[in-house]
Amino acid sequence: MKFIHVTDPHLITPGELLHSLDPQKRFSACIQSINEREADAEIVVITGDLADRGQLSAYRALHRELKRLVLPYHLLIGNHDNRANFLSIFHDAWVDDYGFVQGILPTAAGRFLFLDTVQPGQSAGIYCSKRCQWLERALSDSAREQVFLFMHHPPFDVNIPFLDRIGLENKQDFIDVIAGHNNIRHLFFGHVHRPISGSWRGIPFSTLTSTNHQVVLDMKGTAPVNYWNEAPTYGVVLLHPHHTIVHTFPYLDNEPLPV
Ligand SMILES: [Fe+2]
Structure with a gap:
C-alpha cells in the first residue's frame, strides 16, 4: 500500500505571507505535484497545523485546494x-x-489510528485521560492487525530545545497506553518542521518538513531565529507486509541535470 504524508501547511488568509513565504502557493504546488506524480497512492494524510491561526478563511482555502x-x-x-x-x-x-x-481507518496494510493531541490555546500538546481511554480501546480492538499511529506532536523530545519546550506534555501517560502493544509498526507525526526519522521504544518513526517554513536545526538553543527557509517536502510511504519505506520528495527544489 502506498500513501502520502504531508504536514504543517499553516495556511493563512489567501494572499498574505507567513515568514515571508506564501503558504497557499506552496501547498498548492504540493497538491499539484502529488496529482502529477503520485496519483496511484491510496490516501493523503496531513498531520496538523492546517491553518496558522485557526482562522476560517484558511480552512476555506484548504477546502478549496483539497478539491x-x-x-x-x-x-x-x-x-x-x-x-x-x-x-x-x-x-x-x-x-x-x-x-x-x-478516528480509525482500516486499510489493506493495517489500521491507521489518527490522534488529536491539541490543547486549545497552548503550543504544547496533551493526550488527556479521555483520549487515552479512546486509544486503549482502539489498540485493544486492533490487536490482530498491524497498527500505524498518526499524531501532530511527537511523544518524545527531538533534542531541539525550541521544539522540546512545546512537545507533548504528558509523555508518560501516552507511553503507558501503548506499552505492550507490539503491533505498532510506525509512528508518523508533524509539528517539528524538520525531516527526522529513527525509532522510539522500538517503534520506527518519521516526520517531514512543513510545506511552508522550517525550524532551524539548533540543538544548543542558541540560534538567533527559530525559522528558516529549507525545501518543503512530502513523504511517499510504501507499506509492505514486512517492511516500510518512506521517501521524501522536495517538490519545489528539484530539476533534471544535463547528461
Ligand atoms: Fe507547525
Whole structure:
C-alpha cells in the first residue's frame, strides 16, 4: 500500500505571507505535484497545523485546494488549529465520542489510528485521560492487525530545545497506553518542521518538513531565529507486509541535470 504524508501547511488568509513565504502557493504546488506524480497512492494524510491561526478563511482555502487533489485525504489538527473552526468547514471530519478529532481507518496494510493531541490555546500538546481511554480501546480492538499511529506532536523530545519546550506534555501517560502493544509498526507525526526519522521504544518513526517554513536545526538553543527557509517536502510511504519505506520528495527544489 502506498500513501502520502504531508504536514504543517499553516495556511493563512489567501494572499498574505507567513515568514515571508506564501503558504497557499506552496501547498498548492504540493497538491499539484502529488496529482502529477503520485496519483496511484491510496490516501493523503496531513498531520496538523492546517491553518496558522485557526482562522476560517484558511480552512476555506484548504477546502478549496483539497478539491483539486485526485486522492482521498484525511486531516489531523495541530496546535495552530482551532478545532471548532476546522469542524465548521470540514463537516465530515471524524470525531470521537468526546469531540476530539480522532478516528480509525482500516486499510489493506493495517489500521491507521489518527490522534488529536491539541490543547486549545497552548503550543504544547496533551493526550488527556479521555483520549487515552479512546486509544486503549482502539489498540485493544486492533490487536490482530498491524497498527500505524498518526499524531501532530511527537511523544518524545527531538533534542531541539525550541521544539522540546512545546512537545507533548504528558509523555508518560501516552507511553503507558501503548506499552505492550507490539503491533505498532510506525509512528508518523508533524509539528517539528524538520525531516527526522529513527525509532522510539522500538517503534520506527518519521516526520517531514512543513510545506511552508522550517525550524532551524539548533540543538544548543542558541540560534538567533527559530525559522528558516529549507525545501518543503512530502513523504511517499510504501507499506509492505514486512517492511516500510518512506521517501521524501522536495517538490519545489528539484530539476533534471544535463547528461
Ligand atoms: Fe507547525
